[in-house]
Every structure is written in structure tokens, then in C-alpha cells.
Amino acid sequence: MKILSTLILIFTLAIGTAQAQKFITKTGHVRFFSSTPMEDIEAHNRQVNSALDQQTGDFVFRLLMKSFQFEKALMQEHFNENYVESDKFPNATFTGKVTNIKDIDFAKNGVYNVMVEGDLTIKGVTKKVSEKGTFEVKDGKVIGKSTFNVLVEDYGIKIPGAVAKNIAKSIQIDVDVNLEKLAK
């Protein structure tokens, strides 16, 4: 009996571990976009880390603020030095969950709508967010996409009066990550 229960335990653990498949990327893409009548500003970060746990739906992002590239060097400087103070707050993170992870069949190619909830931390300020996105399952890979907005003042980012007309209060964020199975 003891041998049988030990075997069952090992078997269960083996299945459990095998199912805890992680999908990751280190080159995720996050773009933010601000549009006002005065000007459009956008920046791209292509060094975004992201990980998805297939079983639990745990979904995390981590990026370095200094990795946002702007077309205008002066804008990049202002962004880092004045708006997000990237010397003080080098990272932005999201820690959350895909709440409907069970709806996704990772073995079947297709586009699935996902609901993601969690904590978004920018400039040391954490806020709960709940956003929609899509997961495209394609030959064992997961392409995650989402577009949502954040209010800059929610994260303690103050826009000086002089440029208030140039920078939108609500910034559009586009997320595009190609997640691949983490080799064991």
C-alpha cells in the first residue's frame, strides 16, 4: 500500500510539474502614445520581460524605463529626468493574472479574448488595473496583445504647465509580446 501511495504521489507531482508550463519573452514590445492637437509623442521599448504561467494564469511584465526610445533626444531626456525620474524608479512592473486562463486551449491554434487583472507599478506608484487583450496561440507560441490607457497623474507624473498642451493626460499603451515556451 505504501509503495502504491508513493507511486501515486510521484505520478501526481510529475503531472503537476509538467503542466506548470511557462511562456516567456525578453524582447516584448511596449509602445506608448500621446496625442494632442499640438503634437504626437510616441516611444518604444523592445526589451520587455514577460512571463505567463499556463496553469495558474499568472502574468507578469517588467521593463526598464530608460529603454524607451523616442525620436527626439530632448524628449527622451525630459521623459527620463523630469517625468518618470528613471534614475529613482528604473523599472515599471505589472504583476497579475489572466482571469480566464481556463478558456485558452494552448494546444489549439486560435485567437482568444483574455481578461487581465493585476497591479501596475510606474514611478513607484501601484494601481490595480483590469484590461482586455488577446492571446493568439500559434504553433505552441502565444502572441499577447493589448491596448489600454493610463492617466499620467495616477502615477505621480506631473506635466509642467508650459508643456501641458503638448502631452496628453491619458496615454495609450500598446503591448505586443511573443511568448515562447521556457525550455526545461
Next chain:
Amino acid sequence: MKKKWLIIIGGLATVGIVTALLVYFFVYNKPHKDYSKAKPDFEVEAIAFFEEFRTNAAASSTRYNGKVIAITGLLSSVEITDEQVVAVFEIDEGMFGSEGIRCVLIPEKAEALISIPPGSSITIKGHCTGYNETDVILEHCSIVI
């Protein structure tokens, strides 16, 4: 008398226009720093540099973030995608797979890297954007000969 005023006004206008153009080109529209020509603020060895961040991220970030770093180490691999070429120093294993240093190449400088076999000792320099708890990231990188 009238001619003198015209000359003065004309002169002031020219100075004004020239100043505006200078501000436009050198301040507002100033070019991005050419990191391939920049002198390194620090010259470091790959493993030691990574360990500094892993041991004390806050102190290392204060010291190195935003600076030009020249790193010498054994090249582990090169990742090539449509969007970028990344030289990777793999130093340890972690939650995200390998951990170490990732150097994103300036597009024009990427070709020099492709002919270097993995395992070779290289010196690569770039702009340190920080440590994301997994890797130290350098951008605008170029090989130092």
C-alpha cells in the same frame, strides 16, 4: 538717418533668426548621442559586472544606469530578429531562463557581431539602461576593437 535704423533692425533680425535656428537644431532637435563614438565611463568584466547588480541592485543602478559601459567577456549567443540584434552573456539560470547581460546593437554595428563565434572573448560598449531583476541591459551597443 533712416538707413542707419534699417541696418540696425536688419542686424537684430538676422541675429534673432540665427539664434532661433541654432536653438532648433542644437537644442529642440538635438541629435541622439552617438554611443559608438562615446568614451566609456566604466570598463568592466562581464561576470563581475553582473554580480554587482545581482548582489546590490540599488547601488549598482546608481553607479551604472545611464552611463556608457565597456564590457569584456565570453560571448554566449547572438539573438537575431527582424527588429534587433542582441549579444548575450549568459551567466546564470533563473526564473526567466538564462540570466546575465543583454547588449542591443546599433543596427549599423550589428554586422560586425554576426561573424564572431560564440565562446569568443569580446569587448562591447553601450548605454546601460539598468537591471530588470533578470538581466543587465545595454542599448546602442557596438563592438570595441
